[in-house]
Amino acid sequence: MEVKLGLKVTGRCAVTFKTVSGTFFYEMEQDIKRFLTSLQPEFDLAYRAVTDSYGYMWIVFEGKRIEDLLAALTATGDMVEEKGFSDQLLAAVFEFANERQGGHQYLIYNYRRNNFYPFVPTGQKTRDTEQEMIMMSAIGEEMPFEKDMTLWYPLWDLPLKSPG
Amino acid sequence: MYTKKAPWQKRDNGLTARIIVSFAILTILYLVFLSVLAYVGLGAIPIAVIAGIMILAQWYFSDKIVLWSTGAKIVSREQFPELHDLVERIVARNNLPKPRIAVINTKMPNAFATGKTPKSSIVTVTTGLMDQLETEELEGVIAHELSHIKNRDVLVLTLASLFSTIAWYLMQSSLYGGMYGGYGRRRDGGGGMLLVLLVAIITWFVSFLMIRAISRYREFVADRDGALMTGKPSKLASALLKISGTMKRIPTQDLRQMEGMNAFFIIPALSGSSFANLFSTHPPVDQRVKKLLEMEAAMS
Numbered sequence: 001m002e003v004k005l006g007l008k009v010t011g012r013c014a015v016t017f018k019t020v021s022g023t024f025f026y027e028m029e030q031d032i033k034r035f036l037t038s039l040q041p042e043f044d045l046a047y048r049a050v051t052d053s054y055g056y057m058w059i060v061f062e063g064k065r066i067e068d069l070l071a072a073l074t075a076t077g078d079m080v081e082e083k084g085f086s087d088q089l090l091a092a093v094f095e096f097a098n099e100r101q102g103g104h105q106y107l108i109y110n111y112r113r114n115n116f117y118p119f120v121p122t123g124q125k126t127r128d129t130e131q132e133m134i135m136m137s138a139i140g141e142e143m144p145f146e147k148d149m150t151l152w153y154p155l156w157d158l159p160l161k162s163p164g
Numbered sequence: 165m166y167t168k169k170a171p172w173q174k175r176d177n178g179l180t181a182r183i184i185v186s187f188a189i190l191t192i193l194y195l196v197f198l199s200v201l202a203y204v205g206l207g208a209i210p211i212a213v214i215a216g217i218m219i220l221a222q223w224y225f226s227d228k229i230v231l232w233s234t235g236a237k238i239v240s241r242e243q244f245p246e247l248h249d250l251v252e253r254i255v256a257r258n259n260l261p262k263p264r265i266a267v268i269n270t271k272m273p274n275a276f277a278t279g280k281t282p283k284s285s286i287v288t289v290t291t292g293l294m295d296q297l298e299t300e301e302l303e304g305v306i307a308h309e310l311s312h313i314k315n316r317d318v319l320v321l322t323l324a325s326l327f328s329t330i331a332w333y334l335m336q337s338s339l340y341g342g343m344y345g346g347y348g349r350r351r352d353g354g355g356g357m358l359l360v361l362l363v364a365i366i367t368w369f370v371s372f373l374m375i376r377a378i379s380r381y382r383e384f385v386a387d388r389d390g391a392l393m394t395g396k397p398s399k400l401a402s403a404l405l406k407i408s409g410t411m412k413r414i415p416t417q418d419l420r421q422m423e424g425m426n427a428f429f430i431i432p433a434l435s436g437s438s439f440a441n442l443f444s445t446h447p448p449v450d451q452r453v454k455k456l457l458e459m460e461a462a463m464s
Contacts, residue, residue: 005461018420054420091419108419129414130402137457147450149410153419 005138006100012160013069013095014060015076017088019051028083032059032076043068050159056090058159077111086111093119095160098131105135108155110146117146119154127154190222190229223322227286230278236266236288243267250299251287254307258393260314263287273297273407277309278318285313297403304400305407308390315389317382324375379445387452391459401456408449 019025029049036047036059045063052058059076063069073092080089092109106119118135120128132152136145146152197218201211222229231238241248247265255262263279266288273293279285287309294302312318391397405411 052420054418056420110419125416127414127416129405129411130398132414133401133405133453133457134398134460137454138461140454150413150415153415153417153422155419 005134006098007096007105007135008099009066010095010097010104011064011066011069012060012062013073013093014058014158014160015073015080015092016052016056016058016090016155017080017085018090019055019057020085020088024083025085028080028085029057031083032079035079036072036076039072043072045069045072047072052157052159060160091155093155093158093160095158101131104161105131106155106158107135107139110151113146113151115144115146117152119152121154121156121158125156185233223280226280226318227278227284230276231266231286231288234268234288236268236286238264238286239267247289247294250303251306251310254303254310254393258310260310263310263313265289267291271295275305275309277312279313280318282313282316285318287313293407296406300394300396300399301403301406303394304390304396304403307393308386308400310393311386311389312382315382315385317386320382321375321379324371324378376445380447383446384452384455387456388459391456395463397456397459397463401453401460404449404453404456410449410453 033049039045043063044065045061045068047059047061050058050060059073061069061072063072077089077092080086089111091111094107094109096105096107097103098105103120103122106121107116108119109116116139118132118139120131120135122128139145198211198215201214230236239247244265244267247267251265252262254260261283263277263282263285264287266286268274268288268290270290271292272290273296275287275289275293277285277287287306289302289306293305297305387400391400394400402411
Protein backbone atom coordinates (compact mmCIF):
# COMPACT_ATOMS: atom_id res chain seq x y z
CA MET A 1 0.00 0.00 0.00
CA GLU A 2 2.93 2.30 0.66
CA VAL A 3 3.94 1.93 -2.94
CA LYS A 4 0.44 2.19 -4.35
CA LEU A 5 -0.68 5.25 -2.44
CA GLY A 6 2.54 7.10 -1.87
CA LEU A 7 2.11 6.60 1.84
CA LYS A 8 5.08 6.03 4.07
CA VAL A 9 5.16 4.80 7.62
CA THR A 10 6.41 7.63 9.82
CA GLY A 11 7.63 5.31 12.55
CA ARG A 12 5.06 6.64 14.99
CA CYS A 13 2.22 4.68 16.47
CA ALA A 14 0.25 4.71 19.68
CA VAL A 15 -2.12 2.79 21.85
CA THR A 16 -4.75 4.50 23.96
CA PHE A 17 -6.88 3.45 26.92
CA LYS A 18 -9.11 5.23 29.39
CA THR A 19 -7.51 6.07 32.70
CA VAL A 20 -9.24 5.12 35.92
CA SER A 21 -8.31 6.13 39.43
CA GLY A 22 -7.14 3.37 41.73
CA THR A 23 -4.05 1.49 42.72
CA PHE A 24 -4.45 -1.32 40.24
CA PHE A 25 -4.46 1.05 37.33
CA TYR A 26 -1.53 3.01 38.76
CA GLU A 27 0.43 -0.22 39.18
CA MET A 28 -0.29 -1.22 35.63
CA GLU A 29 0.89 2.15 34.42
CA GLN A 30 4.15 1.69 36.32
CA ASP A 31 4.51 -1.87 35.02
CA ILE A 32 4.10 -0.73 31.45
CA LYS A 33 6.64 2.02 31.88
CA ARG A 34 9.14 -0.34 33.53
CA PHE A 35 8.59 -2.89 30.78
CA LEU A 36 9.03 -0.40 27.96
CA THR A 37 12.11 1.09 29.55
CA SER A 38 13.57 -2.40 29.88
CA LEU A 39 13.06 -2.93 26.15
CA GLN A 40 15.10 0.05 25.18
CA PRO A 41 18.63 -1.43 25.11
CA GLU A 42 17.52 -4.08 22.63
CA PHE A 43 14.83 -2.30 20.71
CA ASP A 44 15.49 0.84 18.79
CA LEU A 45 12.53 2.88 19.96
CA ALA A 46 11.41 5.70 22.19
CA TYR A 47 8.12 5.96 24.04
CA ARG A 48 6.23 8.54 25.99
CA ALA A 49 2.98 8.55 27.95
CA VAL A 50 0.49 11.37 27.52
CA THR A 51 -2.92 11.89 29.06
CA ASP A 52 -5.35 13.83 26.89
CA SER A 53 -8.29 16.08 27.70
CA TYR A 54 -10.73 13.18 27.34
CA GLY A 55 -8.99 11.32 30.17
CA TYR A 56 -7.35 8.82 27.89
CA MET A 57 -3.77 7.74 28.34
CA TRP A 58 -1.69 7.47 25.21
CA ILE A 59 1.48 5.46 24.94
CA VAL A 60 3.21 6.86 21.89
CA PHE A 61 6.02 4.91 20.27
CA GLU A 62 8.61 6.23 17.92
CA GLY A 63 11.25 4.15 16.20
CA LYS A 64 12.80 3.17 12.93
CA ARG A 65 12.01 -0.52 12.75
CA ILE A 66 8.37 -1.35 12.18
CA GLU A 67 8.67 -4.78 13.74
CA ASP A 68 9.95 -3.27 16.99
CA LEU A 69 7.16 -0.72 17.06
CA LEU A 70 4.49 -3.35 16.48
CA ALA A 71 5.97 -5.67 19.08
CA ALA A 72 6.07 -2.95 21.73
CA LEU A 73 2.56 -1.76 20.90
CA THR A 74 1.08 -5.25 20.95
CA ALA A 75 2.85 -6.07 24.20
CA THR A 76 1.49 -2.91 25.81
CA GLY A 77 -2.02 -3.74 24.71
CA ASP A 78 -1.62 -7.27 26.05
CA MET A 79 -0.44 -5.95 29.41
CA VAL A 80 -3.49 -3.73 29.75
CA GLU A 81 -5.70 -6.72 29.00
CA GLU A 82 -3.87 -9.03 31.38
CA LYS A 83 -4.31 -6.61 34.25
CA GLY A 84 -8.04 -6.73 33.68
CA PHE A 85 -8.45 -3.40 31.96
CA SER A 86 -9.39 -4.71 28.54
CA ASP A 87 -12.62 -2.71 28.68
CA GLN A 88 -10.54 0.45 28.92
CA LEU A 89 -8.60 -0.28 25.75
CA LEU A 90 -9.84 1.96 23.00
CA ALA A 91 -7.64 2.04 19.95
CA ALA A 92 -4.24 1.75 18.36
CA VAL A 93 -3.17 4.35 15.82
CA PHE A 94 -0.59 4.06 13.05
CA GLU A 95 0.73 7.13 11.34
CA PHE A 96 1.57 7.50 7.65
CA ALA A 97 2.89 10.43 5.69
CA ASN A 98 1.44 11.16 2.29
CA GLU A 99 4.43 11.83 0.09
CA ARG A 100 2.41 13.11 -2.83
CA GLN A 101 0.01 15.51 -1.20
CA GLY A 102 1.72 16.06 2.13
CA GLY A 103 -0.02 15.68 5.46
CA HIS A 104 -0.53 12.72 7.74
CA GLN A 105 -2.95 9.86 7.38
CA TYR A 106 -3.84 7.33 10.04
CA LEU A 107 -4.98 3.80 10.37
CA ILE A 108 -7.04 3.30 13.50
CA TYR A 109 -7.47 -0.12 15.07
CA ASN A 110 -10.62 -0.31 17.14
CA TYR A 111 -10.21 -2.82 20.00
CA ARG A 112 -13.97 -3.15 20.39
CA ARG A 113 -14.63 -4.02 16.81
CA ASN A 114 -11.37 -5.82 16.17
CA ASN A 115 -10.82 -4.07 12.90
CA PHE A 116 -9.16 -1.14 11.20
CA TYR A 117 -10.42 2.01 9.56
CA PRO A 118 -8.73 5.02 7.97
CA PHE A 119 -8.65 8.54 9.34
CA VAL A 120 -7.33 11.52 7.39
CA PRO A 121 -7.73 14.74 9.36
CA THR A 122 -7.43 17.93 7.36
CA GLY A 123 -8.11 20.49 10.03
CA GLN A 124 -9.50 21.10 13.48
CA LYS A 125 -12.63 19.03 12.90
CA THR A 126 -12.53 18.16 9.24
CA ARG A 127 -11.48 15.01 7.44
CA ASP A 128 -10.74 13.97 3.87
CA THR A 129 -13.21 11.20 3.19
CA GLU A 130 -12.00 10.65 -0.33
CA GLN A 131 -8.45 9.89 0.84
CA GLU A 132 -9.86 7.68 3.58
CA MET A 133 -11.75 5.62 1.07
CA ILE A 134 -8.76 5.35 -1.19
CA MET A 135 -6.82 4.03 1.81
CA MET A 136 -9.54 1.55 2.60
CA SER A 137 -9.71 0.21 -0.93
CA ALA A 138 -5.96 -0.27 -1.03
CA ILE A 139 -5.66 -2.08 2.28
CA GLY A 140 -9.10 -3.58 2.54
CA GLU A 141 -8.10 -6.99 1.28
CA GLU A 142 -5.14 -7.44 3.57
CA MET A 143 -6.63 -6.63 6.97
CA PRO A 144 -9.94 -6.88 8.76
CA PHE A 145 -11.57 -3.63 7.80
CA GLU A 146 -14.52 -1.72 9.21
CA LYS A 147 -16.99 -1.81 6.36
CA ASP A 148 -19.60 0.27 8.12
CA MET A 149 -18.47 3.82 7.47
CA THR A 150 -20.78 5.17 10.14
CA LEU A 151 -18.37 3.68 12.67
CA TRP A 152 -15.34 5.50 11.35
CA TYR A 153 -15.15 7.67 14.44
CA PRO A 154 -12.40 10.27 14.26
CA LEU A 155 -9.73 10.85 16.88
CA TRP A 156 -9.16 14.58 16.75
CA ASP A 157 -5.92 16.16 17.96
CA LEU A 158 -3.90 12.97 17.98
CA PRO A 159 -0.97 13.40 20.36
CA LEU A 160 1.36 11.47 18.09
CA LYS A 161 3.49 14.29 16.78
CA SER A 162 4.71 16.75 19.36
CA PRO A 163 5.62 15.67 22.86
CA GLY A 164 3.26 16.95 25.51
CA MET B 165 -39.92 0.76 -23.52
CA TYR B 166 -37.06 1.23 -21.23
CA THR B 167 -35.29 4.39 -20.38
CA LYS B 168 -31.98 5.17 -18.85
CA LYS B 169 -32.30 6.51 -15.48
CA ALA B 170 -30.80 7.71 -12.31
CA PRO B 171 -27.66 5.87 -11.21
CA TRP B 172 -28.70 6.35 -7.58
CA GLN B 173 -32.21 5.23 -7.75
CA LYS B 174 -32.41 4.34 -4.10
CA ARG B 175 -32.42 7.92 -2.99
CA ASP B 176 -34.66 9.37 -5.60
CA ASN B 177 -37.40 7.03 -6.61
CA GLY B 178 -39.67 9.86 -7.62
CA LEU B 179 -38.10 10.65 -10.92
CA THR B 180 -37.73 7.03 -11.97
CA ALA B 181 -41.26 6.31 -10.80
CA ARG B 182 -42.69 9.08 -12.97
CA ILE B 183 -40.93 7.74 -16.03
CA ILE B 184 -42.04 4.19 -15.29
CA VAL B 185 -45.66 5.25 -14.69
CA SER B 186 -45.75 7.19 -17.95
CA PHE B 187 -44.53 4.21 -19.92
CA ALA B 188 -46.75 1.80 -17.99
CA ILE B 189 -49.83 3.87 -18.85
CA LEU B 190 -48.81 3.88 -22.49
CA THR B 191 -48.27 0.12 -22.43
CA ILE B 192 -51.67 -0.47 -20.84
CA LEU B 193 -53.28 1.85 -23.37
CA TYR B 194 -51.94 -0.07 -26.26
CA LEU B 195 -52.71 -3.42 -24.71
CA VAL B 196 -56.32 -2.24 -24.33
CA PHE B 197 -56.30 -0.99 -27.89
CA LEU B 198 -54.97 -4.31 -29.19
CA SER B 199 -57.54 -6.23 -27.17
CA VAL B 200 -60.28 -4.12 -28.71
CA LEU B 201 -58.89 -4.87 -32.16
CA ALA B 202 -58.84 -8.57 -31.33
CA TYR B 203 -62.39 -8.31 -30.00
CA VAL B 204 -63.77 -6.74 -33.17
CA GLY B 205 -62.33 -9.72 -34.98
CA LEU B 206 -59.17 -8.44 -36.61
CA GLY B 207 -56.76 -11.21 -37.63
CA ALA B 208 -53.48 -11.99 -35.90
CA ILE B 209 -51.27 -10.54 -38.63
CA PRO B 210 -52.89 -7.06 -38.80
CA ILE B 211 -52.75 -6.91 -35.00
CA ALA B 212 -49.06 -7.82 -35.01
CA VAL B 213 -48.40 -5.10 -37.60
CA ILE B 214 -50.29 -2.47 -35.61
CA ALA B 215 -48.51 -3.54 -32.41
CA GLY B 216 -45.19 -3.26 -34.19
CA ILE B 217 -46.01 0.26 -35.41
CA MET B 218 -47.02 1.29 -31.92
CA ILE B 219 -43.85 -0.06 -30.35
CA LEU B 220 -41.81 1.79 -32.98
CA ALA B 221 -43.74 4.99 -32.32
CA GLN B 222 -43.14 4.72 -28.61
CA TRP B 223 -39.48 4.08 -29.31
CA TYR B 224 -39.38 7.08 -31.62
CA PHE B 225 -41.00 9.43 -29.14
CA SER B 226 -39.28 8.01 -26.05
CA ASP B 227 -37.13 11.13 -25.56
CA LYS B 228 -40.09 13.43 -25.58
CA ILE B 229 -41.99 11.16 -23.21
CA VAL B 230 -39.09 11.13 -20.78
CA LEU B 231 -38.61 14.90 -20.92
CA TRP B 232 -42.32 15.49 -20.54
CA SER B 233 -42.80 13.07 -17.64
CA THR B 234 -39.83 14.38 -15.64
CA GLY B 235 -40.31 18.05 -16.37
CA ALA B 236 -36.83 18.32 -17.83
CA LYS B 237 -36.16 21.32 -20.06
CA ILE B 238 -33.53 21.42 -22.78
CA VAL B 239 -31.19 24.25 -21.89
CA SER B 240 -29.12 26.42 -24.20
CA ARG B 241 -25.53 27.47 -23.77
CA GLU B 242 -26.72 30.97 -22.76
CA GLN B 243 -28.77 29.56 -19.89
CA PHE B 244 -26.14 27.19 -18.48
CA PRO B 245 -22.75 28.10 -19.94
CA GLU B 246 -20.72 26.24 -17.31
CA LEU B 247 -22.68 23.02 -17.73
CA HIS B 248 -22.26 23.22 -21.50
CA ASP B 249 -18.52 23.83 -21.10
CA LEU B 250 -18.18 20.89 -18.76
CA VAL B 251 -19.98 18.49 -21.12
CA GLU B 252 -17.99 19.81 -24.09
CA ARG B 253 -14.71 19.21 -22.27
CA ILE B 254 -15.55 15.55 -21.74
CA VAL B 255 -16.93 14.87 -25.22
CA ALA B 256 -14.02 16.65 -26.90
CA ARG B 257 -11.47 14.66 -24.94
CA ASN B 258 -13.20 11.37 -25.72
CA ASN B 259 -14.24 12.04 -29.29
CA LEU B 260 -17.96 11.72 -28.66
CA PRO B 261 -20.81 13.68 -30.22
CA LYS B 262 -22.16 16.36 -27.92
CA PRO B 263 -25.58 15.43 -26.55
CA ARG B 264 -28.34 17.91 -25.88
CA ILE B 265 -28.46 19.01 -22.27
CA ALA B 266 -31.56 19.23 -20.13
CA VAL B 267 -32.06 20.44 -16.57
CA ILE B 268 -34.70 19.60 -14.00
CA ASN B 269 -35.32 22.18 -11.34
CA THR B 270 -35.33 20.09 -8.16
CA LYS B 271 -33.17 19.79 -5.06
CA MET B 272 -32.95 16.01 -5.48
CA PRO B 273 -29.52 15.22 -6.92
CA ASN B 274 -29.97 13.09 -10.01
CA ALA B 275 -28.92 12.60 -13.59
CA PHE B 276 -29.90 10.40 -16.48
CA ALA B 277 -29.33 9.92 -20.16
CA THR B 278 -31.90 9.15 -22.85
CA GLY B 279 -31.70 8.77 -26.55
CA LYS B 280 -31.97 6.28 -29.34
CA THR B 281 -28.65 7.05 -30.94
CA PRO B 282 -25.56 8.74 -29.52
CA LYS B 283 -26.20 11.77 -31.73
CA SER B 284 -29.78 12.38 -30.71
CA SER B 285 -29.26 11.72 -27.02
CA ILE B 286 -29.99 13.99 -24.09
CA VAL B 287 -28.16 14.19 -20.79
CA THR B 288 -30.34 15.48 -18.01
CA VAL B 289 -29.12 16.74 -14.64
CA THR B 290 -31.03 18.26 -11.75
CA THR B 291 -30.17 21.61 -10.23
CA GLY B 292 -29.67 19.76 -6.94
CA LEU B 293 -26.91 17.71 -8.49
CA MET B 294 -25.10 20.82 -9.69
CA ASP B 295 -25.44 22.46 -6.27
CA GLN B 296 -24.20 19.52 -4.23
CA LEU B 297 -21.27 18.35 -6.29
CA GLU B 298 -17.95 19.93 -7.00
CA THR B 299 -16.97 20.40 -10.63
CA GLU B 300 -14.84 17.27 -10.83
CA GLU B 301 -17.54 15.16 -9.22
CA LEU B 302 -20.16 16.51 -11.63
CA GLU B 303 -17.77 15.65 -14.45
CA GLY B 304 -17.62 12.09 -13.15
CA VAL B 305 -21.41 11.79 -13.10
CA ILE B 306 -21.84 13.25 -16.57
CA ALA B 307 -19.09 10.98 -17.93
CA HIS B 308 -21.01 8.04 -16.42
CA GLU B 309 -24.14 9.14 -18.28
CA LEU B 310 -22.17 9.70 -21.50
CA SER B 311 -20.91 6.11 -21.19
CA HIS B 312 -24.49 4.90 -21.10
CA ILE B 313 -25.01 6.75 -24.38
CA LYS B 314 -21.78 5.51 -25.90
CA ASN B 315 -22.53 1.92 -24.90
CA ARG B 316 -26.08 2.26 -26.25
CA ASP B 317 -27.49 1.01 -22.99
CA VAL B 318 -30.92 2.43 -23.75
CA LEU B 319 -31.06 0.23 -26.83
CA VAL B 320 -29.70 -2.82 -25.00
CA LEU B 321 -32.29 -2.57 -22.27
CA THR B 322 -35.12 -1.75 -24.65
CA LEU B 323 -34.32 -4.88 -26.65
CA ALA B 324 -34.05 -6.94 -23.49
CA SER B 325 -37.45 -5.69 -22.36
CA LEU B 326 -38.87 -6.31 -25.80
CA PHE B 327 -37.81 -9.96 -25.67
CA SER B 328 -39.47 -10.42 -22.33
CA THR B 329 -42.62 -8.78 -23.70
CA ILE B 330 -42.60 -11.06 -26.73
CA ALA B 331 -42.06 -14.12 -24.52
CA TRP B 332 -45.00 -13.00 -22.44
CA TYR B 333 -47.25 -12.58 -25.50
CA LEU B 334 -46.25 -15.98 -26.87
CA MET B 335 -47.15 -17.63 -23.59
CA GLN B 336 -50.40 -15.74 -23.48
CA SER B 337 -51.42 -16.66 -26.99
CA SER B 338 -50.70 -20.32 -26.35
CA LEU B 339 -52.82 -19.91 -23.24
CA TYR B 340 -55.73 -18.67 -25.38
CA GLY B 341 -54.95 -21.43 -27.83
CA GLY B 342 -55.47 -23.91 -25.02
CA MET B 343 -58.75 -22.24 -24.15
CA TYR B 344 -60.32 -22.19 -27.58
CA GLY B 345 -58.41 -24.87 -29.38
CA GLY B 346 -58.76 -28.24 -27.73
CA TYR B 347 -62.35 -29.27 -28.38
CA GLY B 348 -61.90 -32.97 -27.89
CA ARG B 349 -59.96 -32.77 -24.66
CA ARG B 350 -61.92 -30.39 -22.47
CA ARG B 351 -61.48 -32.66 -19.44
CA ASP B 352 -57.77 -32.27 -18.96
CA GLY B 353 -57.64 -28.81 -20.55
CA GLY B 354 -57.73 -27.13 -17.12
CA GLY B 355 -54.47 -28.68 -15.97
CA GLY B 356 -52.80 -27.83 -19.26
CA MET B 357 -53.88 -24.22 -18.98
CA LEU B 358 -52.55 -23.93 -15.48
CA LEU B 359 -49.23 -25.27 -16.67
CA VAL B 360 -49.09 -22.72 -19.50
CA LEU B 361 -49.94 -19.94 -17.09
CA LEU B 362 -47.22 -21.13 -14.74
CA VAL B 363 -44.67 -21.24 -17.53
CA ALA B 364 -45.76 -17.75 -18.62
CA ILE B 365 -45.25 -16.38 -15.14
CA ILE B 366 -41.87 -18.06 -14.77
CA THR B 367 -40.77 -16.81 -18.19
CA TRP B 368 -41.77 -13.30 -17.37
CA PHE B 369 -40.18 -13.44 -13.91
CA VAL B 370 -36.89 -14.81 -15.18
CA SER B 371 -36.70 -12.20 -17.94
CA PHE B 372 -37.58 -9.53 -15.37
CA LEU B 373 -34.64 -10.61 -13.20
CA MET B 374 -32.38 -10.86 -16.21
CA ILE B 375 -33.17 -7.34 -17.33
CA ARG B 376 -32.30 -6.14 -13.87
CA ALA B 377 -29.07 -8.11 -13.85
CA ILE B 378 -28.13 -6.68 -17.25
CA SER B 379 -28.98 -3.21 -16.01
CA ARG B 380 -26.78 -3.59 -12.92
CA TYR B 381 -23.95 -4.86 -15.06
CA ARG B 382 -24.33 -1.89 -17.43
CA GLU B 383 -24.06 0.42 -14.44
CA PHE B 384 -20.70 -1.04 -13.46
CA VAL B 385 -19.55 -0.72 -17.05
CA ALA B 386 -20.71 2.91 -17.21
CA ASP B 387 -18.90 3.62 -13.93
CA ARG B 388 -15.71 2.16 -15.31
CA ASP B 389 -15.94 3.84 -18.72
CA GLY B 390 -16.99 7.13 -17.19
CA ALA B 391 -14.04 7.00 -14.81
CA LEU B 392 -11.72 6.29 -17.73
CA MET B 393 -13.10 9.33 -19.57
CA THR B 394 -12.24 11.68 -16.74
CA GLY B 395 -9.27 9.70 -15.43
CA LYS B 396 -10.54 10.27 -11.88
CA PRO B 397 -12.44 7.27 -10.52
CA SER B 398 -12.34 8.61 -6.98
CA LYS B 399 -14.28 11.74 -8.00
CA LEU B 400 -17.15 9.65 -9.30
CA ALA B 401 -16.91 7.57 -6.12
CA SER B 402 -17.24 10.60 -3.90
CA ALA B 403 -20.07 11.92 -6.06
CA LEU B 404 -21.90 8.62 -5.58
CA LEU B 405 -21.35 8.81 -1.84
CA LYS B 406 -22.60 12.38 -1.68
CA ILE B 407 -25.68 11.67 -3.73
CA SER B 408 -26.56 8.52 -1.83
CA GLY B 409 -26.17 10.36 1.47
CA THR B 410 -23.38 8.07 2.68
CA MET B 411 -20.98 11.00 2.97
CA LYS B 412 -23.17 12.61 5.60
CA ARG B 413 -23.17 9.49 7.73
CA ILE B 414 -19.42 9.45 8.30
CA PRO B 415 -19.14 10.57 11.88
CA THR B 416 -17.39 13.68 13.14
CA GLN B 417 -17.90 12.87 16.79
CA ASP B 418 -14.74 11.71 18.49
CA LEU B 419 -14.25 8.04 19.24
CA ARG B 420 -13.42 8.95 22.83
CA GLN B 421 -16.81 10.54 23.22
CA MET B 422 -18.58 7.34 22.31
CA GLU B 423 -18.20 6.54 26.01
CA GLY B 424 -20.19 3.43 26.76
CA MET B 425 -19.51 2.40 23.21
CA ASN B 426 -23.01 1.13 22.83
CA ALA B 427 -22.69 2.32 19.30
CA PHE B 428 -20.58 -0.69 18.50
CA PHE B 429 -23.07 -3.23 19.67
CA ILE B 430 -26.07 -2.09 17.74
CA ILE B 431 -26.97 -4.82 15.31
CA PRO B 432 -26.19 -3.35 11.94
CA ALA B 433 -29.25 -2.75 9.83
CA LEU B 434 -29.64 -5.32 7.11
CA SER B 435 -28.04 -3.29 4.42
CA GLY B 436 -28.95 -4.19 0.88
CA SER B 437 -29.54 -7.89 1.28
CA SER B 438 -28.88 -9.99 -1.77
CA PHE B 439 -32.60 -10.53 -2.18
CA ALA B 440 -33.19 -6.84 -2.66
CA ASN B 441 -30.21 -6.77 -5.00
CA LEU B 442 -31.89 -9.17 -7.38
CA PHE B 443 -34.68 -6.71 -8.03
CA SER B 444 -32.83 -3.46 -8.27
CA THR B 445 -31.63 -1.95 -11.50
CA HIS B 446 -28.59 -0.42 -9.86
CA PRO B 447 -25.85 -2.13 -7.87
CA PRO B 448 -25.43 -0.96 -4.28
CA VAL B 449 -23.45 2.24 -3.92
CA ASP B 450 -20.79 0.68 -1.70
CA GLN B 451 -19.99 -1.94 -4.34
CA ARG B 452 -19.73 0.70 -7.03
CA VAL B 453 -17.53 2.87 -4.83
CA LYS B 454 -15.33 -0.09 -4.02
CA LYS B 455 -14.78 -0.90 -7.69
CA LEU B 456 -14.06 2.74 -8.52
CA LEU B 457 -11.52 3.04 -5.74
CA GLU B 458 -9.84 -0.17 -6.78
CA MET B 459 -9.55 1.44 -10.18
CA GLU B 460 -8.10 4.58 -8.63
CA ALA B 461 -5.54 2.52 -6.73
CA ALA B 462 -4.59 0.65 -9.89
CA MET B 463 -4.24 3.86 -11.88
CA SER B 464 -2.06 5.80 -9.47
